[in-house]
Amino acid sequence: MRVVLSWLCEFASFGARASDPGSVAALGQVMDDLGMVVEGISLFPAGLDGVVVCRVVEIAAIPGAERIRRVVVDAGSLGAVEVVCGAANFEVGDLVPLATVGTVLPGGMAVGKRRMRGVESHGMLCSGSELGLSEDSEGLLVLDPVAGLAGGGPGGSAGPAAALGPGGSAGPAAVLGPGG
Numbered sequence: 750m751r752v753v754l755s756w757l758c759e760f761a762s763f764g765a766r767a768s769d770p771g772s773v774a775a776l777g778q779v780m781d782d783l784g785m786v787v788e789g790i791s792l793f794p795a796g797l798d799g800v801v802v803c804r805v806v807e808i809a810a811i812p813g814a815e816r817i818r819r820v821v822v823d824a825g826s827l828g829a830v831e832v833v834c835g836a837a838n839f840e841v842g843d844l845v846p847l848a849t850v851g852t853v854l855p856g857g858m859a860v861g862k863r864r865m866r867g868v869e870s871h872g873m874l875c876s877g878s879e880l881g882l883s884e885d886s887e888g889l890l891v892l893d894p895v896a897g898l899a900g901g902g903p904g905g906s907a908g909p910a911a912a913l914g915p916g917g918s919a920g921p922a923a924v925l926g927p928g929g
Contacts, residue, residue: 754773754776763776764776773790774790777790797848797852797854797855797880797881798852799848799849799851799852799853799860800846800847800848800849800852800875800880801824801825801827801846801847801849802825802844802845802846802847802892803822803823803824803825803830803844803845803846803847803874804822804823804842804843804844805820805821805822805839805840805841805842805843805844805845806821806822806823806829806841807819807820807821807841808820808839808840808841811833811865811866811867811868812866813866814865814866816835817833817834817835817865817866818833818834818835818837819831819832819833819868820832820833820834820874822845822847822874824847824849827849830847830849830871830872831868831869831870831871832847832870832871832872832873832874833863833865833866833868833870834873834874834889836874836876836888836889837888838887838888838889838891839874839888839889839891842894843889843891843892843894844891844892844893844894845874845875845889845890845891845892846874846875846880846889846890846892847872847873847874847875848860848872848873848874848875848879849871849872850862850871850872852872854875854879854880854881855880855881856879856881858879860872860873874889875889875890876888876889876890877890
């Protein structure tokens, strides 16, 4: 089982901060010493403060475009956001990460407002690779809907814990669990 450090700290003050890898390693050692096997610790990248979890509410073809579609997402307090997306591995109702305008992704790419085929895109729906969370760049990172319900759904900060569901805190995150 993998456990997000921010979630663990909701139950007790451990003094470990994801921004301090040494304190996370020390917590992992203490847990291991107490018989709670920690096979590895994963630190996810910082720089995802502008990434939020959103729910896909509409997908439409763009006239004259074969590889991109117009997508409307519910981004919680940000409201409905229209983006242009080339991925095809998602459907209406899915929870996906949205990098809002002004976000700078871990690879250094700045997300801006762009017009493609006459449709203005107000952000970017992201793959795990673009977020620095995985090697998978074959489509969007589609989040677990059960974790999404627990995390409050659309508008929750995706942060680096996006792979684990909405509500993960923005900024650095640590995950304790198998496989590191």
